[in-house]
Amino acid sequence: MAEQGKDLLVINNIEVIYDHVILVLKGVSLTVHDGAIVALLGANGAGKTTTLKAVSNLLRAERGEVTKGSILYKDKRIDSLTPNDLVKLGVVQVMEGRHCFEHLTVEENLLTGAHTRRDGRAEVMKDLEMVYRYFPRLKERRKSQAGYTSGGEQQMTAIGRALMARPNMILLDEPSMGLAPQLVEEIFEIVSELNKKEKVSFLLAEQNTMVALKYADYGYILENGRVVLDGEAKSLRENEDVKEFYLGLSTAGRKSFRDTKHYRRRKRWLA
Amino acid sequence: MLYRESGQFKTSYRADQAIFPIRQDRIALMVLLAVVFILVPFVADEYWLGSILTPLLVLSLAAIGLNILTGYAGQLSLGTAGFMAVGAFAAYNLNLRVPELPLIVDFLLAGVFAALVGMVFGLPSLRIKGFYLAVATLAAQFFIEWVFTHVGWFTNYSSSGVISAPPMVIMGVTVDSAVEKYLLTLVMVAVLALAAKNMVRSRIGRSWMAVRDKDVSAEVIGIPLLATKLSAFGISSFYCGVAGALWTYCYLGTVEPAAFDLSRSFQVLFMIIIGGVGSILGSFLGAGFIVLLPILLNNIAAMIGHGTLQADTMANLEHIIFGGLIIFFLIVEPHGLARLWQIAKEKLRLWPFPY
Amino acid sequence: PAVAQAMEQFMPIPIYRTGPYAAGGTGYFGGFMDYMALINERDGGVNGVKLTWEECETAYDNARGVECYERLKGKGPTGASMFHPLSTGITYSTFEKGAADKIPVVSLGYGRGDAMVGSVFPYLFPLVTTYWSQNTSKIKFIGMKEGGMDKLKGKKIVNVYHDSAYGKETIDILNKQAATYGFEIKHFPVAHPGLDQKAIWLQIKQIAPDWVILRGWGVMNPTAIKEAARIGFSREKMLGVWWSGSEEDMRPAGTAAKGFIAAGFNPPGKDFQVIKDIEKVVHAKKKGNIESDRVGTVYYNRGVVTGILSLEAIRLSQEKFGKKPLTGEQIQWGLEHLNLTPARIKALGAEGLVQPIKTSCADHEGGGAVKFSQWDGNQWKIVSDWIEADKGLVRPLAEESAMKYAKEKGITPRDCSKEM
Amino acid sequence: MTSDLNFFFEVLFGGLLSGIMYSLVALGFVLIYKASGVFNFAQGSMVLFAALTFVGILEMGVPFWPALLLCLLVMMLLAVGIERIVLRPLVNQPPIALFMATIGLSYLLEGLGQGIWGTQVRALDLGIEDLPNEMIQEALGIQVSTFDLFSAGCAAVLVGGLALFFNKTRVGLALRAVADDHQAALAVGIPLQHVWAIVWAAAGLVALVAGLLWGSRLGVQFSLSLVALKALPVLILGGFTSVAGAIVGGLIIGASEKLAEVYISTFTGGAVAAIENWFPYMLALLFLLVRPQGLFGEKIIERV
Amino acid sequence: MSVSEKQIGDVILRCDNISLSFGGVRALTNISIDVREHEILAIIGPNGAGKSSMLNVINGVYHPQEGSVTYQGQTRRAMKPHETARHGIARTFQNIALFKGMSVLDNIMTGRYTKMKRNFLWQALYVGPNLKEEIEHREVCERVIDFLQIENIRKTPVGRLPYGLQKRVELGRALAAEPQLLLLDEPMAGMNVEEKEDMCRFILDVNDEFGTTIVLIEHDMGVVMDISDRVAVLDYGKKIADGSPAEVRANQDVIDAYLGVAH
Ligand SMILES: Nc1ncnc2c1ncn2[C@@H]1O[C@H](COP(=O)(O)OP(=O)(O)OP(=O)(O)O)[C@@H](O)[C@H]1O
Ligand SMILES: Nc1ncnc2c1ncn2[C@@H]1O[C@H](COP(=O)(O)OP(=O)(O)OP(=O)(O)O)[C@@H](O)[C@H]1O
Numbered sequence A: 001m002a003e004q005g006k007d008l009l010v011i012n013n014i015e016v017i018y019d020h021v022i023l024v025l026k027g028v029s030l031t032v033h034d035g036a037i038v039a040l041l042g043a044n045g046a047g048k049t050t051t052l053k054a055v056s057n058l059l060r061a062e063r064g065e066v067t068k069g070s071i072l073y074k075d076k077r078i079d080s081l082t083p084n085d086l087v088k089l090g091v092v093q094v095m096e097g098r099h100c101f102e103h104l105t106v107e108e109n110l111l112t113g114a115h116t117r118r119d120g121r122a123e124v125m126k127d128l129e130m131v132y133r134y135f136p137r138l139k140e141r142r143k144s145q146a147g148y149t150s151g152g153e154q155q156m157t158a159i160g161r162a163l164m165a166r167p168n169m170i171l172l173d174e175p176s177m178g179l180a181p182q183l184v185e186e187i188f189e190i191v192s193e194l195n196k197k198e199k200v201s202f203l204l205a206e207q208n209t210m211v212a213l214k215y216a217d218y219g220y221i222l223e224n225g226r227v228v229l230d231g232e233a234k235s236l237r238e239n240e241d242v243k244e245f246y247l248g249l250s251t252a253g254r255k256s257f258r259d260t261k262h263y264r265r266r267k268r269w270l271a
Numbered sequence B: 001m002l003y004r005e006s007g008q009f010k011t012s013y014r015a016d017q018a019i020f021p022i023r024q025d026r027i028a029l030m031v032l033l034a035v036v037f038i039l040v041p042f043v044a045d046e047y048w049l050g051s052i053l054t055p056l057l058v059l060s061l062a063a064i065g066l067n068i069l070t071g072y073a074g075q076l077s078l079g080t081a082g083f084m085a086v087g088a089f090a091a092y093n094l095n096l097r098v099p100e101l102p103l104i105v106d107f108l109l110a111g112v113f114a115a116l117v118g119m120v121f122g123l124p125s126l127r128i129k130g131f132y133l134a135v136a137t138l139a140a141q142f143f144i145e146w147v148f149t150h151v152g153w154f155t156n157y158s159s160s161g162v163i164s165a166p167p168m169v170i171m172g173v174t175v176d177s178a179v180e181k182y183l184l185t186l187v188m189v190a191v192l193a194l195a196a197k198n199m200v201r202s203r204i205g206r207s208w209m210a211v212r213d214k215d216v217s218a219e220v221i222g223i224p225l226l227a228t229k230l231s232a233f234g235i236s237s238f239y240c241g242v243a244g245a246l247w248t249y250c251y252l253g254t255v256e257p258a259a260f261d262l263s264r265s266f267q268v269l270f271m272i273i274i275g276g277v278g279s280i281l282g283s284f285l286g287a288g289f290i291v292l293l294p295i296l297l298n299n300i301a302a303m304i305g306h307g308t309l310q311a312d313t314m315a316n317l318e319h320i321i322f323g324g325l326i327i328f329f330l331i332v333e334p335h336g337l338a339r340l341w342q343i344a345k346e347k348l349r350l351w352p353f354p355y
Numbered sequence C: 001p002a003v004a005q006a007m008e009q010f011m012p013i014p015i016y017r018t019g020p021y022a023a024g025g026t027g028y029f030g031g032f033m034d035y036m037a038l039i040n041e042r043d044g045g046v047n048g049v050k051l052t053w054e055e056c057e058t059a060y061d062n063a064r065g066v067e068c069y070e071r072l073k074g075k076g077p078t079g080a081s082m083f084h085p086l087s088t089g090i091t092y093s094t095f096e097k098g099a100a101d102k103i104p105v106v107s108l109g110y111g112r113g114d115a116m117v118g119s120v121f122p123y124l125f126p127l128v129t130t131y132w133s134q135n136t137s138k139i140k141f142i143g144m145k146e147g148g149m150d151k152l153k154g155k156k157i158v159n160v161y162h163d164s165a166y167g168k169e170t171i172d173i174l175n176k177q178a179a180t181y182g183f184e185i186k187h188f189p190v191a192h193p194g195l196d197q198k199a200i201w202l203q204i205k206q207i208a209p210d211w212v213i214l215r216g217w218g219v220m221n222p223t224a225i226k227e228a229a230r231i232g233f234s235r236e237k238m239l240g241v242w243w244s245g246s247e248e249d250m251r252p253a254g255t256a257a258k259g260f261i262a263a264g265f266n267p268p269g270k271d272f273q274v275i276k277d278i279e280k281v282v283h284a285k286k287k288g289n290i291e292s293d294r295v296g297t298v299y300y301n302r303g304v305v306t307g308i309l310s311l312e313a314i315r316l317s318q319e320k321f322g323k324k325p326l327t328g329e330q331i332q333w334g335l336e337h338l339n340l341t342p343a344r345i346k347a348l349g350a351e352g353l354v355q356p357i358k359t360s361c362a363d364h365e366g367g368g369a370v371k372f373s374q375w376d377g378n379q380w381k382i383v384s385d386w387i388e389a390d391k392g393l394v395r396p397l398a399e400e401s402a403m404k405y406a407k408e409k410g411i412t413p414r415d416c417s418k419e420m
Numbered sequence D: 001m002t003s004d005l006n007f008f009f010e011v012l013f014g015g016l017l018s019g020i021m022y023s024l025v026a027l028g029f030v031l032i033y034k035a036s037g038v039f040n041f042a043q044g045s046m047v048l049f050a051a052l053t054f055v056g057i058l059e060m061g062v063p064f065w066p067a068l069l070l071c072l073l074v075m076m077l078l079a080v081g082i083e084r085i086v087l088r089p090l091v092n093q094p095p096i097a098l099f100m101a102t103i104g105l106s107y108l109l110e111g112l113g114q115g116i117w118g119t120q121v122r123a124l125d126l127g128i129e130d131l132p133n134e135m136i137q138e139a140l141g142i143q144v145s146t147f148d149l150f151s152a153g154c155a156a157v158l159v160g161g162l163a164l165f166f167n168k169t170r171v172g173l174a175l176r177a178v179a180d181d182h183q184a185a186l187a188v189g190i191p192l193q194h195v196w197a198i199v200w201a202a203a204g205l206v207a208l209v210a211g212l213l214w215g216s217r218l219g220v221q222f223s224l225s226l227v228a229l230k231a232l233p234v235l236i237l238g239g240f241t242s243v244a245g246a247i248v249g250g251l252i253i254g255a256s257e258k259l260a261e262v263y264i265s266t267f268t269g270g271a272v273a274a275i276e277n278w279f280p281y282m283l284a285l286l287f288l289l290v291r292p293q294g295l296f297g298e299k300i301i302e303r304v
Numbered sequence E: 001m002s003v004s005e006k007q008i009g010d011v012i013l014r015c016d017n018i019s020l021s022f023g024g025v026r027a028l029t030n031i032s033i034d035v036r037e038h039e040i041l042a043i044i045g046p047n048g049a050g051k052s053s054m055l056n057v058i059n060g061v062y063h064p065q066e067g068s069v070t071y072q073g074q075t076r077r078a079m080k081p082h083e084t085a086r087h088g089i090a091r092t093f094q095n096i097a098l099f100k101g102m103s104v105l106d107n108i109m110t111g112r113y114t115k116m117k118r119n120f121l122w123q124a125l126y127v128g129p130n131l132k133e134e135i136e137h138r139e140v141c142e143r144v145i146d147f148l149q150i151e152n153i154r155k156t157p158v159g160r161l162p163y164g165l166q167k168r169v170e171l172g173r174a175l176a177a178e179p180q181l182l183l184l185d186e187p188m189a190g191m192n193v194e195e196k197e198d199m200c201r202f203i204l205d206v207n208d209e210f211g212t213t214i215v216l217i218e219h220d221m222g223v224v225m226d227i228s229d230r231v232a233v234l235d236y237g238k239k240i241a242d243g244s245p246a247e248v249r250a251n252q253d254v255i256d257a258y259l260g261v262a263h
């Protein structure tokens, strides 16, 4: 685990409403220490993506609004900054569902990631090479329009694009989605490498709890727009409920997907 | 608290499939129909009936037509007025050349002709999409306008190309007062609006929306793209055609290409965008907005600006306010008045609790 | 209601201040309103009956024109006196309503060519002249320039027209005249709005006509003139209709417009007593309905002429029905019995501005003459006297067309011999 | 025969040059489309607004060049205002919403422009003769107007400038990204506000140039806003996203429109005439059937 | 229930030597795959291997340059997707392709498109035969909704649903068509274990109860190994293995190309 510093990102009891009517987050608080990897877990629709977007301020583009609470980055309020300002501050989001620029080639997609950088072309090129080293497949497809690449290739492009900004903090939304198992491991290796070498902090929303908890330092579990459980990754891994509902482990080890349950057990924390 | 569906249980799919599953909505509709059919003809004066309500209804019908094509089937069209013109000229020529046909049949056949023309111009939609498709419909718009200006047969070789609409006789009754015209229009519009509402909540409507939202997956489900798009073009143009016929017979009183120029197409397009793309109710709301607002502004202008040098400024102010309001509404609700209405209802449902 | 009837006569103003033709709308109705203001200010109204008016913006759109008609027709103590559509399209859409509501529709120099046949169109008044009449005057003018109507034989004339109802009105009559006088006529429609006419003018260059008749509208006019200059066609051989003959049509064409000739039933300029009065009584007191620098322009003066004729009709009717606000039906009588003698014109201060006019039940046109003026680069110079229309040609055509209309609509024409 | 051939070339050249005039207007559309994936309905009104403003400033007694600068400044302010008030709240909305906003904008601009400067028709003289160029006439025997040549020159300069701007600055790439996906563009830190303000300012500049050239030909009046209708088929034929397409499209449309008008009308004895309104659209339509994205437009990506 | 109990029938779909390329990119090279009645066939492989392309070829979205597809005894080269749908092939997509503007119920009802017959005039009238038909099909859809346990969101516009539920609705739309062959492209991506379990159960139930043949693309090896009867492995557009889960798991080529570590 990387050295952990002081609080980098602090979310204080925020409430988010979409379209003026749909209340999605009902008071979420969490903290990311400098240099930490924090996992945000939870079922579909729990509000993970919404939380990340609240931080990166992409909510406004979806007619969503933070109506209560505050978000601090390096002890400064960032609620009213534009996404562009945030990227300049070093906070970048990798959006769920890839969101590549379809008509741009893979390489152009990656270059857009460096839009805010002012450290010269040579540096950018160096990072481009780095991304290609991480994802050799992208190098092969660099001249293809992103819209025509496969799902996994697009996911790699999206992640690579965020790396091109040289961020301090990455908000990763479901990085493993649609990636081959080998690659999932690789991506998390990259995360961990960036975290150790470059001191990049991560807030990552992930469904693949197994991997997420393997690499994260700390985890929060979200249900229905509220944090229901948090703790050191290690302790979460040991938690009975987490084991059953998120890791698919029962006391007898991993269950087969064939042994389907036809009833639902209640999660204890909801009781 | 007044607007609640709680306590209204539906015990059959039939009940759930009704147009207005909520009782309050049904009552509201009944009241509305009673008002427009019974009250309005008694209280409204000739000006309101003849120059505001009738054109408003006719344009609502055209807007429904365009909404079917653009709102439901997702095919952007700028040729609405062209298809209206086909309807208008078809109705005139049918009346002239086959006088035995009842006028209502003329109107419906006019719609059918418009539908055929619409389908011809809809053919390219299989390949051409989005704003590019707008060009196909613009081609239709200009070409149709040109044909009616240049082929004398359509205007019965009148020297100026403007003909006044013949008197309307329906089942022996002459329809010529403002009230009669209003009622005729109202009946046609109400029936056709109901039919449109029915179609959009049936199979054909679902296939339009499917093509609009994601044509590739629509096709994978088994929806043939060309047939679906053509049906949208056809039915949409049918509505426009009937609207065109009503426009000349019940409102303008003349048949001429200039009444169906590009600006009319845009006018109808504005209606559906302001009112709500993909909403039958929105077609009416949008038509109301676009027809009434300028008149309202103009009336206000006439009231305060009368006789002074300011009249010039007032006319332009009208434009500015109109444009400004369009933008304002979009920012408040990009999905149009219909959605605004819906959100209001949703809030009402929760009221007095905020969320 | 008749108890305390205000002594006011209401006039609807279906103006267009926006859109491509705003210059025409504001100029024309500006003049009209100024004239009414003059009568109110100077004379205290027509025989003590004050004139009131209300604007309604039509944006030159038929549908809005109809709405304006309906909105304004019932205003004032006695309803609208008459309706001036200032658009051929709106004329077509309102004249039947006018007949039903008994409100005269006055289309001064535009609208239906056959409307002069008052027996069929009792409430439609194409006062002064119609497109058909003015067209024959143009051919006469060409004949004069060529040195006699017989010299027209073998000449080539091109008719460049706005591709619309208005533009097409004169095709038939030109063809007839071509047959009569033996000149060659070729028609070129210009698609609305006529921003680019290269193709047409290159063809005209090939034809090398002797004369070009321009039936333009709005931006089509300066464009045509510039194109003519470009192919080197003499502007002095171009004859415009009155919609192609305003300052607004010439100025954008710049030097290219010099020499262009236009027909008009009213000359421009401030050299008329009535215009001077308006400047003194209305504009000097900042009560004008238009920018003061536009006083005396073609459109403006046309509006004044319209005002003169309209108010004369009201005055006449007052003589018959009493000096009080009148209904449209009563004013129809005045419009039908106009008799503007040179003496009367002089009394009105409009010598040279208006031609003598005498209407009747059978003839709703009344005058029929036009004057030609030539653009000298800055302003219009009058280059002819009143030139009469070829009534012998126009009248039968109009009657034929009017009868056809009457038959279609099941109208029995009035017997004008009984209506004196 | 030679005179026939001569005539043919005259029509052809006339058409090509008319086409360039259309291209000038089409360029403005291309810019906005590139930056937001939206068809800017207000481009025509911007042309009108720019020309009105310029003439208005001239009439106030300001000399030509300062007036031009002042007018440019106005257009830039306008761009910033549009971004602030109209576009920013509509980020990430479906294209139809933005399209509608531009419709609202066009009303607003028309009202504003004419409200401030009046509805009068005004002359605008750039001091360039719209008469056949004598040198060319002597050399080639064809009449080509000096003014047209000047316009073609302006178009070339504009296109060159824009091409440089888009290819040599990072804005070009950012623009294309924004057109694809507003939200993702925000996420990678592209400052949407700036990009839009810049592009609308550029569109304003193009509108100004088009407004001056067209305005000096037609007079500065409302009809200037209608030149947009001439630019549409050009735009579609060339492809919404391509600067080069706007030029090539203009040439093709201009030339074929004039040739068609002349020869079809001649062959049919004038029965088929005044086809200029629909012919370019039909031509563009036929063309699209072969290439649905226009000549140089970006291919529409459809994948599952 | 073990694999052997299941009645796996004859080949209903045979792909012969399929080759597909886009410009320079060879997405598929000479691929032959058989699908047998009632089986669950998983296609796995690294990203960009051509798995989705394979599904696209099967239901006619892509037309291969070479090779043929034989379905229910009929060989064809190019068939439109809506024709294959008529022949009983339904599918879901890797990138959710729901109809965003419609409610869950309407989305699922579109799945019944090919089965409904009344023409638009009846639909305009709505009452009478059309209503009867609507209700008939609504009942089928309600069964699907019930089966997938999405009753509470039936009237919600799909655009507002979280990702996992959208995937479920997409499955529902495909099921409503009562297909013989169901193609699923990464149906479990972006789900947590609990949701994956649900999804697996739905797939197995469909397979059991209706005997629907299923072709499935999935990256979660746990799922693939547990529920599929057979696994085909693609790599760079070539088929490198085809066999029972156990065989494939042990195949060294597969481990090298895809799995990384043995699972
Ligand atoms: N633009 C929006 N408008 C309305 N509601 C929304 C919008 N975006 C999300 N929601 C709602 O907010 C809730 C939380 O969604 P969110 O996307 O944050 O969940 P998530 O935890 O990321 O789920 P998943 O694992 O499926 O990605 C969901 O119920 C969803 O329906
Ligand atoms: N329409 C197309 N045009 C161009 N290239 C394409 C197209 N469709 C697929 N490809 C290319 O073909 C290859 C295979 O793509 P495919 O989508 O089948 O991969 P996949 O196996 O489904 O991968 P993933 O697991 O990442 O979804 C990829 O390299 C992709 O870029």
Ligand SMILES: [Mg+2]
Binding pocket: A048, A049, A050, A096, A173, A205, E163
């Ligand atoms: Mg999410």
Ligand SMILES: [Mg+2]
Binding pocket: A150, A151, A152, E051, E052, E053, E094, E185
């Ligand atoms: Mg795939």
